[in-house]
Structures are given as structure tokens and as C-alpha cells.
Amino acid sequence: MTFRRISAMFIAALLVSTLASAGTTEFGKNRIFITPQVGINVWAIPFGLNVEYGLTPNIGVGATGTFWAWGSTYWNETVISLNAEAAYHFTQLKFEKIDLYAGAGLGYSVYSWKWKSGFGAGLIGSTSGSGIHLTTFVGGRYYFTPKIAASLRLSGGIGNWAGVGAAVGVTFSLK
Numbered sequence: 001m002t003f004r005r006i007s008a009m010f011i012a013a014l015l016v017s018t019l020a021s022a023g024t025t026e027f028g029k030n031r032i033f034i035t036p037q038v039g040i041n042v043w044a045i046p047f048g049l050n051v052e053y054g055l056t057p058n059i060g061v062g063a064t065g066t067f068w069a070w071g072s073t074y075w076n077e078t079v080i081s082l083n084a085e086a087a088y089h090f091t092q093l094k095f096e097k098i099d100l101y102a103g104a105g106l107g108y109s110v111y112s113w114k115w116k117s118g119f120g121a122g123l124i125g126s127t128s129g130s131g132i133h134l135t136t137f138v139g140g141r142y143y144f145t146p147k148i149a150a151s152l153r154l155s156g157g158i159g160n161w162a163g164v165g166a167a168v169g170v171t172f173s174l175k
Contacts, residue, residue: 033060060103073116150170
């Protein structure tokens with residue numbers, strides 16, 4: 001993913017957010033948001049969890065953990081990714097029941113593989129694809145109630161296992 005594409009995603013989120021109408025948003029200071037999520041990917045379906053804390057009325061900080069697993073009769077592969085993130089929420093735009101945001105994160109992914117049978121049975125690898133990555137993301141939540149929302153997040157990045165992807169989930173607000 002090039003810097004140009006990452007910048008274009010961020011700018012697109014800003015442009016979409018300017019089309020706001022009157023209403024309220026559910027994001028806020030001192031609130032905690034937990035989002036179990038399922039990713040959309042071409043070779044495996046990643047599962048993850050995002051936790052975010054409302055630091056200010058517009059800024060959230062948190063973390064996302066994601067797990068992928070795929071393979072065949074002869075081998076399997078896994079990736080575990082952890083990210084520290086910060087997001088700006090466009091609360092001043094006053095979408096009713098909608099929370100739009102954009103942000104970035106820094107993370108580390110651990111890649112491992114193992115041959116299960118056939119030629120190479122018993123071989124194990126763990127670090128060749130592991131490493132640091134930088135991600136950017138845009139997303140939104142649609143609130144069904146003040147404490148439950150549907151979530152969609154698009155992301156892209158550079159580094160090990162960053163790539164381009166999307167995740168859908170359900171957000172629960174604890175405060």
C-alpha cells in the first residue's frame with residue numbers, strides 16, 4: 001500500500017464527513033467502546049477485538065487485536081496482530097446515530113507456519129514474516145441504541161501484514 005493510497009483514504013473520510021446533517025453522536029469523553037469484529041480478506045477470515053477509550057469529545061485511543069488462521073491438509077499458517085491506535089471522531093458534524101472517524105496505529109504482527117504431513121512434515125517456522133506495521137483507517141458506527149452500534153472499518157497500511165482490508169462488527173459502549 002502506497003502513501004498516496006493511504007492519504008487518499010484519509011482525505012475521502014474527511015470529504016464524506018463534511019456532508020453531515022443535524023443530530024447527535026454517541027462517541028464521547030470517558031466512554032469505553034468494545035467491538036468484536038470479523039474481517040474481510042481473500043485467503044482467510046480474520047477475527048478480532050477493538051477497544052477504544054474516549055480521551056476527549058473527539059479523540060479516542062485504544063488497541064486492536066486480530067487473529068488469522070488458514071491452511072490445507074499439509075500445512076497451516078497463523079498471524080496474530082496487535083495495534084495501538086488513535087482516532088479522531090467527527091462529533092462536531094452532528095450525524096444522528098452515526099459516528100464517523102479516521103485514525104492511525106502502530107502494531108506488530110507475529111506470523112507462523114507448520115507443515116502437518118507429507119514432504120516437510122514437522123517443519124515449523126515462526127519469524128520470517130513477523131514485524132512492525134503502520135496502519136491508517138476510516139470507519140463508522142451506526143447506533144441502534146446509545147450503547148449498541150454496527151461498525152464498519154476500512155484500513156490500509158505499510159509493513160508486515162498491514163495490507164488493505166475491512167472489518168465489520170458490533171460495538172458495545174460500557175459507559
